[in-house]
Amino acid sequence: MPSTLAEFSEQLANTVERAGQSVVSILEGGRTGVSGTVWREGFGVAVNHTIHGLEDVTVILPSGKETKASVTGRDPGIDIAILKLPTETPAAVLSDDSSARTGEIVLSVGRRGTGGLAATYGLISAIGGPWRTSSGGRVDRWFRLDLNPFPGFSGGSIINAGGEVLGIATSGPGRSAAVVPASTVSRIVDQLLKHGRTVRGYIGIGVQPVAFPEDAWQKLGISGGRGLLIIAVAPGSAATEAGLMLGDVIVAIDGKTLQSGASLQSILDSENVGKSVSLDVVRGGQLLKVAVTVREKPAS
Amino acid sequence: MNRNSQVGISLSAAVSQVAGDMREIAVRVSGSKGRHGSGTVWRPGLIVTNAHVANSQVHDVEFAAGMRARGRLVARDRELDLAALAVSTAFTRIADIRSASHLRAGEVVLALGNPFNGRGSITTGIVHCPVGKSPWIIADIRLAPGYSGGPLAETSGAVIGINSMIVGPLGYAITSDAVEEFLSRFHLSEAA
Numbered sequence: 003m004p005s006t007l008a009e010f011s012e013q014l015a016n017t018v019e020r021a022g023q024s025v026v027s028i029l030e031g032g033r034t035g036v037s038g039t040v041w042r043e044g045f046g047v048a049v050n051h052t053i054h055g056l057e058d059v060t061v062i063l064p065s066g067k068e069t070k071a072s073v074t075g076r077d078p079g080i081d082i083a084i085l086k087l088p089t090e091t092p093a094a095v096l097s098d099d100s101s102a103r104t105g106e107i108v109l110s111v112g113r114r115g116t117g118g119l120a121a122t123y124g125l126i127s128a129i130g131g132p133w134r135t136s137s138g139g140r141v142d143r144w145f146r147l148d149l150n151p152f153p154g155f156s157g158g159s160i161i162n163a164g165g166e167v168l169g170i171a172t173s174g175p176g177r178s179a180a181v182v183p184a185s186t187v188s189r190i191v192d193q194l195l196k197h198g199r200t201v202r203g204y205i206g207i208g209v210q211p212v213a214f215p216e217d218a219w220q221k222l223g224i225s226g227g228r229g230l231l232i233i234a235v236a237p238g239s240a241a242t243e244a245g246l247m248l249g250d251v252i253v254a255i256d257g258k259t260l261q262s263g264a265s266l267q268s269i270l271d272s273e274n275v276g277k278s279v280s281l282d283v284v285r286g287g288q289l290l291k292v293a294v295t296v297r298e299k300p301a302s
Numbered sequence: 303m304n305r306n307s308q309v310g311i312s313l314s315a316a317v318s319q320v321a322g323d324m325r326e327i328a329v330r331v332s333g334s335k336g337r338h339g340s341g342t343v344w345r346p347g348l349i350v351t352n353a354h355v356a357n358s359q360v361h362d363v364e365f366a367a368g369m370r371a372r373g374r375l376v377a378r379d380r381e382l383d384l385a386a387l388a389v390s391t392a393f394t395r396i397a398d399i400r401s402a403s404h405l406r407a408g409e410v411v412l413a414l415g416n417p418f419n420g421r422g423s424i425t426t427g428i429v430h431c432p433v434g435k436s437p438w439i440i441a442d443i444r445l446a447p448g449y450s451g452g453p454l455a456e457t458s459g460a461v462i463g464i465n466s467m468i469v470g471p472l473g474y475a476i477t478s479d480a481v482e483e484f485l486s487r488f489h490l491s492e493a494a
Contacts, residue, residue, distance in 0.1 A: 005316075006313055006316045007313060007316035007317060007320065007410060007457040008458060010313060010410060010457075011408075011409045011410035011457045014408040014409065014410060014428060015406040015407065015408035015409045015429075016408075017408065018406070018407045018408030019407075109408065109428075111407075114431065117431060117432075117434065118407070118432050118434070119431060119432070120430055120431040121407040121408050121428060121429075121442070122428070122430065122442040123427065123428045123442055150442055150470075150472070151471070152470075152471070
C-alpha cells in the first residue's frame, strides 16, 4: 500500500515544518540571503563569513515578522556568529551529535527571504573524528553528508529524522553541504555569551614545517625528523619571555614527537590558556627543553 | 525482525507500486529531429509535454504497453515550455491531476520519464519549497535529460506537475495548475 509512503512524506514535511519554527531568514547575508538557527532563547546562530562586516541584519522570523538583529559575537575560527533575536522564537531542539550514525536520514532546512521554508533531503555518508578549520578552530566531529546544498541554506539547520538539530549548515569543499556539529556550536555559543568573544591561545611565534636529513635526526636522537622552524617571534610575547629564538626548530610538544602535517594549533585551544607547555627545540645542533606559558590571544 | 528493515522494505515496495501506476500515464515522445523526451496523458487523447520536447508538428508517441500513436501538436508555449499533443488513441489511463498549491517543503515527490534511452525510469525526492504564486515546483530530486515532459507526482501517484528543467542540484516542474491554465488558454480544457 502506498500509504506507508504517504505517511513517510507527511512525517518529512511535518519534521521540516517543526524545525523551521527555529529557522530564520537573514536578508543581507550572502548573495541572495542566508538562514540562521535560533540556538538559545533570544539568540540565533549564523555562518560568520556570510554576514561578514555587518553589525545589524534584517531577519524574517518564522512568524513572518521582519525585525532588526544585532551581531553580538563572532568566532572566525569556527565561522559562527551570534545574533540577538526577540525571545518569541523558540530555540531549536539539539541532538547529541556523538550518537549520530552513518546512513541516518538528514534534512537541510533553511528559510529563503520572505519565500518561506526550503529543504533538501539526504543522509550522513560518513562520520569522522575531530578536525581543524583552516583558521585553526577545533570542530568536534566530521560529517560527510550526501545532501544537496541550496542558495541561502548556510546558517540553517541540518536535522535528523527526529527533527533534532545535528548542526549548522555551511558550505564545504566543492560546493558540498557541510555541517558544524551542534556540540561545537554550543561550545562556541557558551563562550561567546560568557565572554563576548572566544578565547584562543597565543604564544607569539610564526613557524614553517621543515624536515631534518636522516643523519641529523639520528645524531640528535629524535624520531621522525619533522620539525617546525621558528621564523617569527613577537616582541613581549610568551615565546620571547621563554627565550625562544628565530631559527629554533620545535620537534616535540609535551614530549610528543611532531607528526607529518602537525601544527601548533592543538596547544592554542582555549582550555590551554594559562598552562605551561614543554617544547623540545633544536638550537645550534643541540636538543633542549623550553617551557612556554600559553596566553590569551590579544584582539587582532 | 528488525523494525527498521521492515520500514525500508515497505517503503521501497510502495515506491515501485506508485512507479507502476505512473508508467501507465507516461509516454515516450519522439520528434522529427531525433530527440526524445517524455509526456503525460492528461486527458483522453491529450498528451502534455514540454515545448522543448515537442519541436515538430507530428510526434511518435509510445505508450507504456508498447502501443504507438501519432501525436499532433495542438498547443505550444515556448515561454512556459509547455506543449500539448492530440492522439487518436483514447484507450489508456489518464493522469489523476491534483493542484500543486498545497505542497509543503519536505513532502515526497516522484518523477517518471525516459532518460538516456531508458523506459519508465523513476526517481524520488522532496518538495524543496512551497510553490506560492510561481508556476514552478522546485524539488530536491535528481532529474536527467529525458525526464522532460513526464509526470511529477505525489505519493498517491496524483500528478502535480510536468518535469521540465534542471537547475544545479534541483529539479523544476511546471505546476499542474499552470498546465490547466495553459490548456484552457488554447481551449483544450475539459469543459471545452
